[in-house]
Amino acid sequence: MIRAMTPLRIAIDAMGGDYGPRATVYGAALALAQRPNAGVTLYGRRHLVDVELARLPASLVHVHDRIDIVEAGDCLPGDMTPSRILRDVSSGSLYASLVALQNGEASACVSAEHTGAIMALARRDVGMLSSVTRPAISAAIPTVSQRPCYMLDLGANVDARAEHLVDFSTMGAAMVRLVDRVACPRVGLLNVGTESGKGERRVREADAMLRASRHPNFEYVGYVEGDALFSGHTDVAVCDGMVGNIALKSSEGLARMLAGRLQAGFQTGLYARMVGRLAAPVLRRFLQELDPVRYNGASFLGLKATVVKSHGSARAEGFAYAVRRAVDEAAMNLPDRLMT
Amino acid sequence: MIRAMTPLRIAIDAMGGDYGPRATVYGAALALAQRPNAGVTLYGRRHLVDVELARLPASLVHVHDRIDIVEAGDCLPGDMTPSRILRDVSSGSLYASLVALQNGEASACVSAEHTGAIMALARRDVGMLSSVTRPAISAAIPTVSQRPCYMLDLGANVDARAEHLVDFSTMGAAMVRLVDRVACPRVGLLNVGTESGKGERRVREADAMLRASRHPNFEYVGYVEGDALFSGHTDVAVCDGMVGNIALKSSEGLARMLAGRLQAGFQTGLYARMVGRLAAPVLRRFLQELDPVRYNGASFLGLKATVVKSHGSARAEGFAYAVRRAVDEAAMNLPDRLMT
Structure with a gap:
């Protein structure tokens, strides 16, 4: 079933996420329309994937010939612990992709399953770069x-040591330099204040190491606080x-609360409801910017190949963003150049 | 100058914060209008404080006789390190209060100076409770x-150990129970996931200790994630x-960004500007809720007496909130009952 690999074939876990194939198939097709250099292989229940392919709008018909399907099982149960996943999982859409x-049948993988599941299986089946001590999200x-500002790590590690924080700096800067084409990215260490001597010991040690190393490919700007x-x-x-x-999760929670309050504010009382109807286009634009899907896609750095996680709640547009991110990272050969 | 102490006399550092006496004097008077059981002593430059007292609106004249002034120096320079503060500071409005x-000339202190400065001087001059291993903000x-949800610690400690996290749980719960009168507060440990076995070692150890102790005065709800x-x-x-x-600082930064974007959204284009004018009352209410001043005042827990920090950028209304908080904590004798 697998066709001769194009340079940028993306393996898509078609079954993951809250919406499954409904979001992943449409999202993959949207991404292909924007990335003519790429093809995708959809791993999942063929009959469900076929239904969604048949529903694609006419405007996306031209990407059909860059889409392959490989029959695979379902997504993993949400409550499976990483240790059980490592012991028991040898099938399913995530495993297959x-x-x-x-x-080497694909250059990158995109999945909307749980972070812990993706990370556990990817470390086992894709493997880690020997130059990286710890992966990061x-x-x-x-x-x-x-x-945008790229934050890392988002939860691949807890109890990271100073040398890991230095590795994260190099990896994050390489990603921004190569994928977002920022010539000399600025890198800051998150801390409780910007004065020297502040904060956790590991952060102070990482600060000293970053100041001493004077990396040629990024500018170390020192400590930054949360608002940065x-x-x-x-x-x-x-x-x-x-x-x-x-x-990250507290920011998402705050954004959700504020979106709810803003909408409620325009529904309380006759005047507010009337104005709310007039203001709808402006508010819709603002609420879209609040949507985490706007920059959907978390990159797993430190693996031997590109793996991108989509938010579980992402719909087609959000999933397309994650697929484009995977295409761009693979196109730049990011894993091979991550520690440069 | 100091009058016989009322049961709830609050020492106010009148010089701290971005607006100095302009915010602190008016804010203290506003708080007195809402707390008839309290009096304040303003520590600072008398001639500057007098100017602001003379500007108070007629509606606040009735609180004048509960306001004392004690001549003291200025606020501390913002760039002074805690170690230099401890070595050199033996005057100024914060020190005096x-x-x-x-x-024992006051029951509580309120200041809008820097967290590090307040914490360093308060630990030295007010002292720590012997039952508490580490203070928390x-x-x-x-x-x-x-x-509301009370978060602690906000930066008094880095590298806290499991037993400190357990102490913070007891202190936070006592505050909510006594000051906010919630009979049996729910207490959660912030973690990267809610499943057992997740997260930092110290957090897992604190979880085990909290489950084992079954504290009678609060309900331990286990791990909570950032959006909680x-x-x-x-x-x-x-x-x-x-x-x-x-x-906390990233949430403040997000709220600030979103307020700016929302206002900008209603200023782009003729239609949006027109609707924006109609929507102004609704938007103003929403933006007020975004304002960190709404719940202004960080409590320093673990000291022998009540110390509350006001946000440096707070104006009079925000400062009044911090003063009311100090009155309420002192009225409940919170420091003495913190570990119950």
Whole structure:
């Protein structure tokens, strides 16, 4: 079933996420329309995938010949622990797409299954780069400037040591330099203050190492505080996975709460409801910007090949963003150049 | 100058914060209007404080006789390190108000100076409770429910150990129970996931200790993720100061960015500008809710007396909130009952 591999064939776990093939098939097709250099192989229940392929709008018919399907099982149960996954999983859509990556049948993999499941199977079946001590998860955060800020690690590690934070700096900077084409990315260490002597010991040690090494491919800007994630003052914000995960999820929670309040504000009272109807286009645009799907796709850095996780709640447009991200990372050969 | 102490006399550092006496004097008077059981002593440059007292609106004239002034120096320079503060500071408005607290001339202290400066001087001059191993900073966060969520620690500690996290749980719960009168507060540990076995070692150890102790005065709800800060699923969210500080500051940064974007959205194009004018009252209410001043005031827990920090950027209304918080903590004798 597998066709001679194009340089940029992306293995898609078609069954993962809240919407399954409904989002992944349409999303993959949207991404192909925007990336003419790529093809995708959809791993999952063929009859479900076929239904979604048949529903694609006419405007996407031209990407059909860059889509392959490989029959594979379902997605994993959400409550499966990584240790059970490692012991028991040798089938399913995620497993099949990662094995395709391992065998060189694809250049990258995209899945919307749980972070822990993807990370556990990817470490086992794709493998880690020997130059990287710990993998990291990175995602783009919208800022007040034109460029996003990439935060890492978002939860691949807890209890990271200073040398891991230094590795994360190099990996994050390489990604921004190669994929987002920022010539000399700014890299900051997240800390509780910007003065020297502040913060955790591992962060202070990483600061000393980064100052001493003077890496030629990025500019180390020193400590940054939490608000720097959104202020546009750094291109890469480096932290332990505990800090990154909680900062990201709390920001998502805040954005969700505010979107709800704003909508409720325009539904309370006759005047507000009337104005809310008039303001709908402006509000819709604003709420779209609040949507985490806008920069959907977390990159797993440190693996031998590109693996991108889509948000479980992403619909087709969000999934397409994650697929484009995977195409762009694979096109730049990011894993091979990650520690440069 | 100091009058016989009322049971609830609050020592106010009148010089701290971005607006100095302009915010602190008016803010203290506003708080007195709402707390008839309290009086304040303003520590600072008398001629500057007098100017602001003379400007108070007629509606606040009735609180004048509960306001004292004590001549003291200025606020501390913002770039002074805690070690230099401890070596050199023996004057100024913050120092004077903390010494008043130490001497029993006041029941609580409020300052808008830098966290590090307040914490260093308060530990030295007010002293720590012998039952508490580490102090913690806590602030209220608005949630989708009626009740706020209190997060601690926000940066008094980095490298907190499991037993410190357990102490923070007890302190946070006591505060919510006594000051906010929630009979049996729910306490959660911030972590990267809710499954057992997840996260940092110290957090897993604290989880085991909290499960074993079954504290009678609060309900331990287990691990919570970052979005729980806003979802109303817990009354107290406990974490290391590094995690709490970065989560809080990133949330503040996000809220600021979104407020800016929303305003910009209603200024782009003729239609949006027109609708924006109609929507102004609804938007103003929404933006006020975004304002961190709404729950201004971070409580320093673990000291022998109540110390509350106001946000440096708070204006009078925000400062008044911090003063009311100090009055309420002192009225409940919170420091003495913190480990119950």
